[in-house]
Amino acid sequence: MRIGMIHRVLDSIKAFRLDCKEAKRRSEVMKVRKALHKQYRKRKHSLVCLLLIATVTASCKHHEEEYHSVVDKIEAKSKDYKETSISSEIFIQDLHTIEISEGGHTFLIPERKGQIKSYACTECHTKPLAQLKGKDLKKAHWNLTLRHADEHTMNCITCHNGNDMDNLKSLTGAKIDFNKSYNLCKQCHTKQFEDWKGGAHGKRLESWANPRASMTCVNCHNPHKPSFEKRWPAKFNTQKVKERK
Numbered sequence: 001m002r003i004g005m006i007h008r009v010l011d012s013i014k015a016f017r018l019d020c021k022e023a024k025r026r027s028e029v030m031k032v033r034k035a036l037h038k039q040y041r042k043r044k045h046s047l048v049c050l051l052l053i054a055t056v057t058a059s060c061k062h063h064e065e066e067y068h069s070v071v072d073k074i075e076a077k078s079k080d081y082k083e084t085s086i087s088s089e090i091f092i093q094d095l096h097t098i099e100i101s102e103g104g105h106t107f108l109i110p111e112r113k114g115q116i117k118s119y120a121c122t123e124c125h126t127k128p129l130a131q132l133k134g135k136d137l138k139k140a141h142w143n144l145t146l147r148h149a150d151e152h153t154m155n156c157i158t159c160h161n162g163n164d165m166d167n168l169k170s171l172t173g174a175k176i177d178f179n180k181s182y183n184l185c186k187q188c189h190t191k192q193f194e195d196w197k198g199g200a201h202g203k204r205l206e207s208w209a210n211p212r213a214s215m216t217c218v219n220c221h222n223p224h225k226p227s228f229e230k231r232w233p234a235k236f237n238t239q240k241v242k243e244r245k
């Protein structure tokens with residue numbers, strides 16, 4: 001009887017020890033599992049990253065004509081770009097032009113003196129105006145009336161120099177060459193001058209390609225009567241139909 005009890009106690013101790021062992025083994029297994037899981041998650045993470053990079057790079061690897069954006073395309077296409085060979089040189093080479101530099105803009109404008117009928121003025125203006133006028137001469141510039149600013153603001157001597165007719169003069173009395181008469185206009189029409197310099201007012205000669213050649217103020221505006229007449233747009237009306245018959 002006693003021996004049986006002892007055996008049972010021993011058995012239960014044995015079982016307890018086995019349980020302990022089992023528990024220890026299990027916890028070790030769990031540890032290994034956890035470690036494995038951690039590693040797996042890490043791998044999964046880097047795999048996802050790798051896949052992501054792979055897809056991104058794969059999609060960047062465009063086939064010949066495919067680009068991500070317009071900017072990419074422009075950059076790719078302009079790699080081997082060589083300046084355009086288009087030039088307006090052949091169109092303007094026969095024109096008599098002079099080069100000017102104004103506020104960082106260098107361009108050509110038509111030479112002017114050769115176009116002015118009564119130049120050189122000193123062919124007649126050898127004496128001061130008063131003496132010229134005093135003589136019983138035929139009025140020289142009879143066809144010329146000044147319709148610019150009102151007479152209190154402007155007269156002939158605002159722009160011309162009675163003592164040096166071959167040159168124009170600024171409001172402060174500085175000499176201005178007839179070829180560069182825009183220097184006269186810019187004193188009062190600063191806004192239009194600024195626009196003209198950049199190419200926003202006026203017009204180019206012949207072509208848009210470089211070298212730039214632009215009309216100057218007096219190519220379009222008569223300095224003595226600079227305003228353009230207002231006019232209606234051409235209408236195809238009964239009046240026009242009658243005129244055409």
Ligand code: HEC
Nearest residue numbers: 118119120121123124125132133137139140141156160165
């Ligand atoms: C063919 C001769 C002749 C030529 C060339 C000539 N002038 Fe005169 N100009 C005169 C005479 C003469 C007068 C004075 C009588 C008059 O008012 O018509 C005069 C007067 C003037 C006056 C003063 C007008 C006034 O009403 O006070 C100006 C300004 C003038 N000329 C500018 C010029 C300029 C600028 C040129 C050159 C682009 C020029 N002239 C070329 C003969 C000439």
Ligand code: HEC
Nearest residue numbers: 112116117118119141144146154155156158159181218223
């Ligand atoms: C706003 C400035 C200005 C005023 C004011 C002015 N002129 Fe002129 N004049 C010019 C400029 C600029 C030219 C040159 C135009 C060109 O390049 O075609 C010129 C040209 C002339 C010429 C030569 C025209 C030709 O085609 O042969 C005569 C003559 C002349 N002016 C006379 C006068 C007389 C006379 C007055 C006064 C009644 C007068 N100007 C007032 C700016 C002016």
Ligand code: HEC
Nearest residue numbers: 148149153181184185187188189217218221223226227228
């Ligand atoms: C001393 C100042 C002065 C100078 C120099 C001058 N102008 Fe004027 N200009 C005026 C004034 C003032 C008016 C009349 C006011 C207005 O209509 O804005 C005018 C009017 C004009 C107009 C008509 C404006 C409109 O609205 O119809 C034109 C175009 C013009 N000028 C061009 C020129 C050109 C080109 C030159 C050079 C050859 C020149 N001006 C030189 C003062 C000047």
Ligand code: HEC
Nearest residue numbers: 182185186189192193196201202203215216217219220228
């Ligand atoms: C290619 C011809 C051309 C040239 C060059 C040019 N203009 Fe004009 N300009 C025009 C025309 C067209 C207008 C508009 C006229 C209208 O609206 O009635 C104008 C208008 C103007 C006016 C009136 C105000 C405005 O802006 O509408 C002024 C002032 C003027 N120009 C001054 C100048 C001056 C100063 C220069 C030179 C620095 C110049 N222009 C050169 C064609 C020209």
